[in-house]
Structure formats: structure tokens, C-alpha cells
Amino acid sequence: MTDRSNGVVILITLLNILVYKLRKLEEAQQTKLQELQTKLHEAQTKLQEVQETKIKELQTKLQEVETKLQEAEEAKLRELQTKLQEAQTKLLEADETKFQEAKQSIRLPLSVRQLCRRFTLKEIQWATNNFQEEFVIGRGGFGLVYKGIIDYKQGTVAIKRLKLLSKQGSKEFQTEIEMLSKFQHSHLVSLIGYCDDYEEMILVYDYMSRGTLADHLHKKVKKGDSCLPSLTWIQRLKICIGAAHGLDYLHTGTSTENRVIHRDVKSTNILLDENFAAKLSDFGLSKIGPANQTCTYVSTRVKGTPGYLDPYYVATHRLTRKTDVYAFGVVLFEVLCGRPALDMSRNEDQMNLAGWVQHCLQEGFLDKIIDPRLKWEISSDSLNTFVDIAVKCLHYQPKHRPTIAEVVVSLESALRCQVKSADYSLFEIMPIDYPQEEADCSVPEVKNTDHDKGYALTGIGTVNDPSAGHRNKQKLTFSERVSGIFSRTAQGLSGEGIANLSNVSHRKKKITLTKRIGGLLSVTARVFSVKRHAKTSMVPTSVIPTSMVPTPWNQDDVLKSSNLKSFAYNDLRIATRNFRPDSVLGEGGFGCVYKGWIDENTFAAETWGTGLAIAVKKLNIEGYQGYEAWLAEISCLGTLCHPNLVKLIGYCLEDERRFLVYEFMAHGSLDLHLFRRSANNQLLTWNLRMSIALGAAKGLAYLHSPEANVIHRDFKTSNILIDSNYEAKLSDFGMAKDGPDNERSHVSTRVMGTNGYVAPEYLATGHITMKSDVYSFGVVLLEILTGRRVNDRNRPKAEQDLVAWAKPHLHSKRKFSRVMDPQIEGQYPRKEAFQASCLVLACLSYDLKSRPDAKEVVEVLQKLQNSYNSERISGEALQKVQIHRHNIGEETLKSVAGTRAK
CATH class of the missing domain: 1.10.510.10 (Transferase(Phosphotransferase) domain 1)
Incomplete structure (x- = not known):
């Protein structure tokens, strides 16, 4: 019992001790919490103080930044205002400078100034009636374009007036002048000149x-x-x-x-x-x-x-x-x-x-x-x-x-x-007024020379009476071909006919045919005559035109009419030593040309170097000119004969082989003597050059005569051959065209020829005339005077186009000698040479009426030749007199000296 009591006491004591310690721990925690709260409060107080201080500092700094920014903005604004004022001042100065530059004349390259006419502002103002609005024909970024007349010689022109200070302005103005002065072509607009008087930049073009x-x-x-x-x-x-x-x-x-x-x-x-x-x-x-x-x-x-x-x-x-x-x-x-x-x-x-x-x-x-x-x-x-x-x-x-x-x-x-x-038909419907008994009506000539083909007349269209109330058709058919080209006899009528003309008692058709180069025939007149029934009061009022269809060349007719010798292929093969490469005289689009020899009387092949020398041109079937040019050459040279045309002796046609046989030209072509000088090619004297030019002109005048009526269409130095006596002979008639008849001023045809020699109006319109050949002659005569090719890419840019380079010099007695061939410098008579340069200018005139015809060219060259020969003869006679006087003087001196010695 005692032990149990002791245990209880001990337990209670332990519990009391535990309670005491728990109280002490709680008190310590409470104390710690109070300390933490105190520290937290202190920290919060300090943080608040720091924040307030920081905010005050930031506010102060922000205020300082705002002040500084405002000051910077004000300074920047003042600076910008100053710069703007300076920029405005500079802009005004730049505008004034640019305006002053625009007022002054632009300095153009010498070559440009030589090629361009400089107009005065008064001339421009007169032409546009002081830039009246009614003369404006165009507007653009460049400015305004006016229509005007500078002078009666120049005719109507287009005048482009630059806007001063425009964006396109002076740079494009100068570019336009330089381009159109440097580069000239029939399909580029022609720049006539410019005006750069004060405050103006004006360009004048062809209208x-x-x-x-x-x-x-x-x-x-x-x-x-x-x-x-x-x-x-x-x-x-x-x-x-x-x-x-x-x-x-x-x-x-x-x-x-x-x-x-x-x-x-x-x-x-x-x-x-x-x-x-x-x-x-x-x-x-x-x-x-x-x-x-x-x-x-x-x-x-x-x-x-x-x-x-x-x-x-x-x-x-x-x-x-x-x-x-x-x-x-x-x-x-x-x-x-x-x-x-x-x-x-x-x-x-x-x-x-x-x-x-x-x-x-x-x-x-x-x-x-x-x-x-x-x-x-x-x-x-x-x-x-x-x-x-x-x-x-x-x-x-x-x-x-x-x-x-x-x-x-x-x-x-x-x-x-x-x-x-x-449809090869006429485009016009011709009005006709018939008399009571008989009436004739004519239909315009059918012209179509865009193709080197013949055309056959296949039918006559409708004769209409508009009051008949319906369309009736009347068709004429033809038979009996003329040389395989045209039908010529009205055979009859077919179709329902026209009610009011159903009792026509007689119908007839007249066609006049004319022979053309290359075996072509063309209808030059068609006259229809209709006798109507006397009881009919209605009269026809229109004629619908005739129709044409292509027909092929008639080769047999061309060959028969040419009166040329027909050579056997074997004879030509022997004559040219089997077409050996060393027999080749030249080569072109037509084919190769070989030298050969034949008997003068029988034309049989001879051994090399004996008999008559010939040039045999072999047709290149795949070549550019080809068969039609071969036939045209036979047709032309087979019927034409002149001392200044190369003589075509004959031709050869066997299977697909085709040849032309010409007399041999001992001195080759004119271009060889002018541009490819060598030991074999004699330097042409002034007299020889003029003699060759005269001979070529005579040949051309014969072609243009009514007897021949031919346009050569490829007149150039390489087609002027020179015989052993340095007589000029025209050759290469593969492009030749029949000239216009009395009713027409020109022939419309596909543009052909050699670059540089082709007349500008022919190049532009396809209309060729006799004067087109005269232009080509002017180019050739210029080559003869200068010794330069018409186009020479080996020369400086400004001199590559001979016509453009030489033209500005030819009209001046002082400047023309600058373009004369330096090879004959001091050997030509200045008076005759200047007259020849004036003849070149006339031949190269853009106005056809201002160009002489070939006959007039011959007359001018003949006078130049006669003048030069007479002066030369007079000079030689004077030289003989002076030599004679000199000899007499020496004999007299010797006689006096001998007397003194004695």
C-alpha cells in the first residue's frame, strides 16, 4: 500500500514538473512572438520610410528628367527651326541656280551641233503664234508639243517645249538631242533642230x-x-x-x-x-x-x-x-x-x-x-x-x-x-453615167507588186442596178491565154443576169496588155462597153471590180525572147577548169562567179588563157535571190543593150543547174579599187573616178529612159564593174523592177536592196521610183569622193554612217575638202570637186522633187569632166610654153657666156 502511494506521489510530482515546463515553454514562445512582432513592426516602419524616401528621390529625378527633356525639346526645336530656315534658304538658292542654268545655253557636243540646226526663240514663237493653245497637239511629262511652220522650205514641224524645272527636264532634253543626232534611220523620227535660248529648251521634229x-x-x-x-x-x-x-x-x-x-x-x-x-x-x-x-x-x-x-x-x-x-x-x-x-x-x-x-x-x-x-x-x-x-x-x-x-x-x-x-480585187466601186445608146466605163488598174509573180485575170464581177430591188450577178469568163499569163477574150456570160439588162444586144470587153520585166504582163486598161436595149429606161450605176489570182512565171517565154546563147553544162565545166576554187572571182547571195574562156565566134569552151574571157555565175538554188532573180536577170539583160551595162552572153539550164555567162570585167568592181586597195588594184585618180561615175550614170540614165523603163533597185559600188579600159558597166539586175507607167508615179513593192544605199522614202513606204536609184547613185558618188564605205564599223562612232557624217560638210566650199579621199589630196580640182559634192547633196535630198533625174546627173558630170579636161589641156599648153621659154633663156645665156669667153 505504501509503495502504491509513493508511486502516485512520484507521478503527481512528475506531472507538476511537466506542467511547469510547459508553462515556461509557452511563456518563452510568447516572449519570442512579441519580439518577432516588434521586429516586424520595426521593419515595416523602416520599409515605409525607405519607400517614401525612394519615391521622393524618384519624383525628384523624374522632375529633373522632365525639366531636362523640356529643355532638350526646346533646344531641338530651335535647332530644327534653324535647319529648316537654312534648308529653305538653300532650296531657294538651288532653285535660283537651276533656273539660271536652264536659262543658259546647253553645251552640246560638237558632233551634235554640226548635225542639228539651232533655232532662235523668235523663229519658234513665230511658228506657234507665241505658243498659242490652239497649236497644241500633244502633252506629256516633258511639256507641250505644238504644230507649226518654221519656214516654207522646212514645211510643217512638231515643236516640243520643255517645262523648266520639270523632273524629266534638261537631262532628257540633252539625251534626246544626242540620240537622234547620233543615230538616224528611216524608222526613227527625224530631229530637225533645237532651241536653247534663254529660259527655253525646245526640240523641233518632222511633223x-x-x-x-x-x-x-x-x-x-x-x-x-x-x-x-x-x-x-x-x-x-x-x-x-x-x-x-x-x-x-x-x-x-x-x-x-x-x-x-x-x-x-x-x-x-x-x-x-x-x-x-x-x-x-x-x-x-x-x-x-x-x-x-x-x-x-x-x-x-x-x-x-x-x-x-x-x-x-x-x-x-x-x-x-x-x-x-x-x-x-x-x-x-x-x-x-x-x-x-x-x-x-x-x-x-x-x-x-x-x-x-x-x-x-x-x-x-x-x-x-x-x-x-x-x-x-x-x-x-x-x-x-x-x-x-x-x-x-x-x-x-x-x-x-x-x-x-x-x-x-x-x-x-x-x-x-x-x-x-x-482577194486580189479592186477596192473602189466606180460610179458610171450611161448615155442613151452606148456607154463606156473604166475600172482602175489592178496593182500588186508585193510579189514577184504573175497574175491571171479570171473574172469580171457584177454590173448592178440598185433599183432592181435584189442582187443579181453577172460573170464574164475568159479563155485564150496571153503567154500563159493573162486571158484576153470575153467568152460569154453566166448567172441570172440583171432584169433590166436581159435584152442587151451586145456586150464587149477591151483589154490592153503591156510586157513587163521578168516575163510579167500587167493590165494597164480595162474598158467595158455595153449597148443597152433602147426601150429600157434603167441605167447601171456601178461596176464591181475585177479579180486576180496568182499564176507562175513562164520560163520558156522569157528564155525565147532573150536572144541569148544557151550553153551546155559540159562546155562551162571545161571553160572554168571544172569550177576549180582558183577560178572563183567572187561570191554572193546568188552564188559563185567563176572565170572561164570560150571561143569568140563559136562560144565553145577553150583552153585556159585563150579566146574570150568570161565570168560564169552559178546559181545557188538555196540562195537568197534564187530562181526568180536568175530569170529576171535573163529577161532584163537579154533585151537591154548599152555600153554601160554589163553584157550577158548567155545562160545554162540543165536539170537543176542554172548559170549566167557574162563578159569578163578585167578590173573587177569599183569597191575593190575604193576600199580594198592592193598591188593589183590601181589607185583611182580624180579623172578616173569621174569617168567611172559618168559611165555609171549613163548606164542608169539608159535604164530610166522610156526605151528601157527599169528601176535597178540595187545600185551600189560592188555592182559597178570596170573593164580593161576603166569603163563602168552596171551589173546584177536580179532585183530590177519595171518602172511606173505614165499613169503612176511609183511602184509599190517589198523593200529590197543593200543597207545604206536604199532611199529613205522607199524604205519607209515601199514606194519605189526612178529617183530611188538616184539616191543610191548619190551614195555611190559620195563613196567615190571620200574613198569610204557607206557603212564602216571600223571607224569612230560619229563617222560610221558615211551619209550622216559627210552631209554637213558638202554644202560648204570651205568644209567639203574635209571629207575628200586623202589618197588624192592635192590632185583634184577644187572647183569641180565642190560641184561634185553639191551633186551628191542634190541626189541625197529627202524631197524627191529636189533630186535630179539620171539624165540630169549625166549632164552635170559631163560638164565637170569637160571643164576639168579643158583646164588640164590649157595647163599642159601653158607648161609647154613655160618650158620652151625656159629653154630659149638657157640657150641665150650660153651664147652670151660663149661670146664673153672669146
């Missing part, structure tokens, strides 16, 4: 009476407006070909080192003269591009006209000649579609012509894009050829686009396809 291509394609023609006729497909093709020729000249014909990239080809920059010949204009953006350099592009800021811009050029800033090709492709589709390149009035998918056209073609909707005015006019072959080349021009990759020369070839092919498929 293009038909406006721009865009005018004819896009401007709606008002009723009765004769200025803007709808262009036919053939007209459009010819315009495209002309523009392409101009672009091709810029790309390839300017020089071997420099090529011009137009950079703004568009329909508004293609001008049309009165004959609808195309001329490229506006060269303010043009760039000189690389030719033979390794770099094929020019890096430049993108410029041009929206709708025509090459996407590759826009993306890369790389300007190439193919950039112009792309723009020209857009122009081609403008021509085909009759739509502008960019038309904001259309739906979004049709605004851009190039994109819309390509989409239509991909979907097979070719008919959808054709100008409605052309749909019934274009042949399928012509259309396909045209569209094919136009699409290639628009290829994104420049390397896949054609060159502009390839474009020309395709366009000419499209034109040929169109002409071949055309």
Missing part, C-alpha cells in the same frame, strides 16, 4: 501627220472623221514591221560597241507619217547598252510606262535589249486586239492587256482577243504567225524571247501570208 499608232488603235473614230481611219490588217502589219526595223537598228545597227535600249517602247511612241510609215520617237529614257562586252545588261533604276514594263526588269533592275522586246510584244497585242496596254475602265482581270491575252490564249480563246474590226480580214496563217511571235516576246525569261531581228522576220512572214491569201 507626223497621222499622229500616233495609239490614236488609230484606241481612239473612237467620229463619224465623218477622215483623220483617223480604221487601220487594215495589212496596214497594221506594215506599221509593226517598220517599228521593228527602227528598234532593230537601235539594237544592232548603231555600232559594234554601243547598242541603244529604248526603254519606253509603246504605241504612243510610234508615230505615223502621211504614208502610215512607222517612226520610233521619245528617246529621253534611252540607255546605251552593252554590245560585245561580257556583261549583257545595264543595272539601272526602273523607268518606263506601266503596262509595257518587263517584269524581269522590274524584279532585277537589269535592263537589256530583251526589255524592249517585251514592250514591243505588248504593242503587237495592242495592234491585234485594238486595246490599250492598261485599261482601268475594264474589269480587274482585263485591265492589263498582256496578262489578259496570255490567259485567253492558254484557255484557247484566240477569237476572243481579236479586234472586231479585223475578224473577217485576217488569214489564219497570218494570224498564227503573228500571235506566235508576239507570245514569245512576252516570255518572262529574257533568254527565251526572240531578238527584234527575229521578230522582223516573223512579221514579214505574217505579211506575206496575208497578201497571198488576200
Whole structure:
């Protein structure tokens, strides 16, 4: 019991001790908590004090920053105001400087000043009636374009007046002058001159009476407006070909080192003269591009006209000649579609012509894009050829686009396809007034010389009486061909006829036929006579024209009429030593020319070096001139004979072999003596040069005479041959054309000839006259005087085009000697030489009426020759007298000396 009590006491004691310790622990925790609260309070107090201090510091700093910023802004504002004031002052000074520069004359290169006429401001003001608004014919970024007349000799001109301080301004003004002065071509607009008087920059051009291509394609023609006729497909093709020729000249014909990239080809920059010949204009953006350099592009800021811009050029800033090709492709589709390149009035998918056209073609909707005015006019072959080349021009990759020369070839092919498929009919319906008993009506002559083919008359169309109330047709058929070319006898009538003429008692038809070069015949007059029934009061009022279809050449008739010797192939083979290479005299588009020998009497082949020397021209069947030129040569030289025409002895025709046999010209061609001087080619003296020029002129005058009536069409130095006596003989008649008859002033034909010799009006319009040959003669005479080629890429740029370089010097007695051949310097008579240079200027005149005819050229040259010979004879006689006097004087002195010695 005691133990249990002790245990309880101990337990209670332990519990009391535990309670005590727990109290002590609680008291300690309470004390610790109070301390922590005190410290937390102190910390909060300190933090609040720090925050308040920091805020005060930040507020102070912010206030300082705001103050500083305000001060900086005020300082910056004052600085900006100062700079703005300075900039305004500088701008005013710059404007004043620029204005003063614009007022002063632009210093143009010497070559430009020589080629351009400088007009005074008074002349320009007089021409435009002091820049009256009624004279304005165009507007652009450059300024205004006026129509005016400078003087009666110059005629109507276009005057472009620069806006002073414009963005395009003086840089484009100078570029335009330099480009058009340096590069001249029949399909580039001609720059007549400029005016750079104070406060003005003015350009004067030839006036293009038909406006721009865009005018004819896009401007709606008002009723009765004769200025803007709808262009036919053939007209459009010819315009495209002309523009392409101009672009091709810029790309390839300017020089071997420099090529011009137009950079703004568009329909508004293609001008049309009165004959609808195309001329490229506006060269303010043009760039000189690389030719033979390794770099094929020019890096430049993108410029041009929206709708025509090459996407590759826009993306890369790389300007190439193919950039112009792309723009020209857009122009081609403008021509085909009759739509502008960019038309904001259309739906979004049709605004851009190039994109819309390509989409239509991909979907097979070719008919959808054709100008409605052309749909019934274009042949399928012509259309396909045209569209094919136009699409290639628009290829994104420049390397896949054609060159502009390839474009020309395709366009000419499209034109040929169109002409071949055309209905060869007259376009006019002629009004006729019949008397009571008998009436004659004439139908205009059918002219189509675009092809060197014959044409057969196959039918006469309808004789109509409009009051008959319905269409009746009457058809005449013909038989009995004339030389296989034309039918000439009216055989009868077919068809229902015309009610009021059903009792016609007699119908007759008269046709006059004229022989043409190359075996061609042409109808020069058609007269219809109808005796109507006396009881009929109705009279016919119109005649629908005749129709023509092509027929082939008649080779047999040409050969029979030529009276030439027909050589066997074996004889020519022997005569030329089997056409050995060392017998070759020359080679051209026609083929090779070999030297040979034949018997003078029998014309049989002789051994080399005996008998009569001949030149045998072998036809290259695949050559450019080919069969038709061979036949034309036989037809022309087989019937014409003159001392200054090369003599055609005969021809050879065996299987596919064709040859022409001429008399041999011992001294070759004139160009060999002028340009390829060697030990074998004698340097031509003044007298020889004038003698050769006179002989060539006599030959040309004979061709142009009524007896021959022939246009040579390829008159040049290499076609003037020289015999053993240095007599000139004209050769190569493969391109010759029959001249116009009395009723026509010209012949319309495909442009052919040699670059540099072709007359500008022929190149521009396809109309060739006798005066076109005279222009070519002027070029040849200039080559004779200067000893230079008409085109020489080896000379400095300004001298490569002989005509452009020499022309400014020829009119001046003081300057003309600068262009004379240095090989004969001091050996020619100045008076006669200046007269010859004046003759050159007359022959090269752009005005046909100002050019002399070949007969007048002969007269001038004959007078020069006579004058020179008489002066030379007088000089020789005077020299003999002086020598005689000198001899007498010496004998007298010797006699006196002898007397003195004695």
C-alpha cells in the first residue's frame, strides 16, 4: 500500500514538473512572438520610410528628367527651326541656280551641233503664234508639243517645249538631242533642230501627220472623221514591221560597241507619217547598252510606262535589249486586239492587256482577243504567225524571247501570208453615167507588186442596178491565154443576169496588155462597153471590180525572147577548169562567179588563157535571190543593150543547174579599187573616178529612159564593174523592177536592196521610183569622193554612217575638202570637186522633187569632166610654153657666156 502511494506521489510530482515546463515553454514562445512582432513592426516602419524616401528621390529625378527633356525639346526645336530656315534658304538658292542654268545655253557636243540646226526663240514663237493653245497637239511629262511652220522650205514641224524645272527636264532634253543626232534611220523620227535660248529648251521634229499608232488603235473614230481611219490588217502589219526595223537598228545597227535600249517602247511612241510609215520617237529614257562586252545588261533604276514594263526588269533592275522586246510584244497585242496596254475602265482581270491575252490564249480563246474590226480580214496563217511571235516576246525569261531581228522576220512572214491569201480585187466601186445608146466605163488598174509573180485575170464581177430591188450577178469568163499569163477574150456570160439588162444586144470587153520585166504582163486598161436595149429606161450605176489570182512565171517565154546563147553544162565545166576554187572571182547571195574562156565566134569552151574571157555565175538554188532573180536577170539583160551595162552572153539550164555567162570585167568592181586597195588594184585618180561615175550614170540614165523603163533597185559600188579600159558597166539586175507607167508615179513593192544605199522614202513606204536609184547613185558618188564605205564599223562612232557624217560638210566650199579621199589630196580640182559634192547633196535630198533625174546627173558630170579636161589641156599648153621659154633663156645665156669667153 505504501509503495502504491509513493508511486502516485512520484507521478503527481512528475506531472507538476511537466506542467511547469510547459508553462515556461509557452511563456518563452510568447516572449519570442512579441519580439518577432516588434521586429516586424520595426521593419515595416523602416520599409515605409525607405519607400517614401525612394519615391521622393524618384519624383525628384523624374522632375529633373522632365525639366531636362523640356529643355532638350526646346533646344531641338530651335535647332530644327534653324535647319529648316537654312534648308529653305538653300532650296531657294538651288532653285535660283537651276533656273539660271536652264536659262543658259546647253553645251552640246560638237558632233551634235554640226548635225542639228539651232533655232532662235523668235523663229519658234513665230511658228506657234507665241505658243498659242490652239497649236497644241500633244502633252506629256516633258511639256507641250505644238504644230507649226518654221519656214516654207522646212514645211510643217512638231515643236516640243520643255517645262523648266520639270523632273524629266534638261537631262532628257540633252539625251534626246544626242540620240537622234547620233543615230538616224528611216524608222526613227527625224530631229530637225533645237532651241536653247534663254529660259527655253525646245526640240523641233518632222511633223507626223497621222499622229500616233495609239490614236488609230484606241481612239473612237467620229463619224465623218477622215483623220483617223480604221487601220487594215495589212496596214497594221506594215506599221509593226517598220517599228521593228527602227528598234532593230537601235539594237544592232548603231555600232559594234554601243547598242541603244529604248526603254519606253509603246504605241504612243510610234508615230505615223502621211504614208502610215512607222517612226520610233521619245528617246529621253534611252540607255546605251552593252554590245560585245561580257556583261549583257545595264543595272539601272526602273523607268518606263506601266503596262509595257518587263517584269524581269522590274524584279532585277537589269535592263537589256530583251526589255524592249517585251514592250514591243505588248504593242503587237495592242495592234491585234485594238486595246490599250492598261485599261482601268475594264474589269480587274482585263485591265492589263498582256496578262489578259496570255490567259485567253492558254484557255484557247484566240477569237476572243481579236479586234472586231479585223475578224473577217485576217488569214489564219497570218494570224498564227503573228500571235506566235508576239507570245514569245512576252516570255518572262529574257533568254527565251526572240531578238527584234527575229521578230522582223516573223512579221514579214505574217505579211506575206496575208497578201497571198488576200482577194486580189479592186477596192473602189466606180460610179458610171450611161448615155442613151452606148456607154463606156473604166475600172482602175489592178496593182500588186508585193510579189514577184504573175497574175491571171479570171473574172469580171457584177454590173448592178440598185433599183432592181435584189442582187443579181453577172460573170464574164475568159479563155485564150496571153503567154500563159493573162486571158484576153470575153467568152460569154453566166448567172441570172440583171432584169433590166436581159435584152442587151451586145456586150464587149477591151483589154490592153503591156510586157513587163521578168516575163510579167500587167493590165494597164480595162474598158467595158455595153449597148443597152433602147426601150429600157434603167441605167447601171456601178461596176464591181475585177479579180486576180496568182499564176507562175513562164520560163520558156522569157528564155525565147532573150536572144541569148544557151550553153551546155559540159562546155562551162571545161571553160572554168571544172569550177576549180582558183577560178572563183567572187561570191554572193546568188552564188559563185567563176572565170572561164570560150571561143569568140563559136562560144565553145577553150583552153585556159585563150579566146574570150568570161565570168560564169552559178546559181545557188538555196540562195537568197534564187530562181526568180536568175530569170529576171535573163529577161532584163537579154533585151537591154548599152555600153554601160554589163553584157550577158548567155545562160545554162540543165536539170537543176542554172548559170549566167557574162563578159569578163578585167578590173573587177569599183569597191575593190575604193576600199580594198592592193598591188593589183590601181589607185583611182580624180579623172578616173569621174569617168567611172559618168559611165555609171549613163548606164542608169539608159535604164530610166522610156526605151528601157527599169528601176535597178540595187545600185551600189560592188555592182559597178570596170573593164580593161576603166569603163563602168552596171551589173546584177536580179532585183530590177519595171518602172511606173505614165499613169503612176511609183511602184509599190517589198523593200529590197543593200543597207545604206536604199532611199529613205522607199524604205519607209515601199514606194519605189526612178529617183530611188538616184539616191543610191548619190551614195555611190559620195563613196567615190571620200574613198569610204557607206557603212564602216571600223571607224569612230560619229563617222560610221558615211551619209550622216559627210552631209554637213558638202554644202560648204570651205568644209567639203574635209571629207575628200586623202589618197588624192592635192590632185583634184577644187572647183569641180565642190560641184561634185553639191551633186551628191542634190541626189541625197529627202524631197524627191529636189533630186535630179539620171539624165540630169549625166549632164552635170559631163560638164565637170569637160571643164576639168579643158583646164588640164590649157595647163599642159601653158607648161609647154613655160618650158620652151625656159629653154630659149638657157640657150641665150650660153651664147652670151660663149661670146664673153672669146
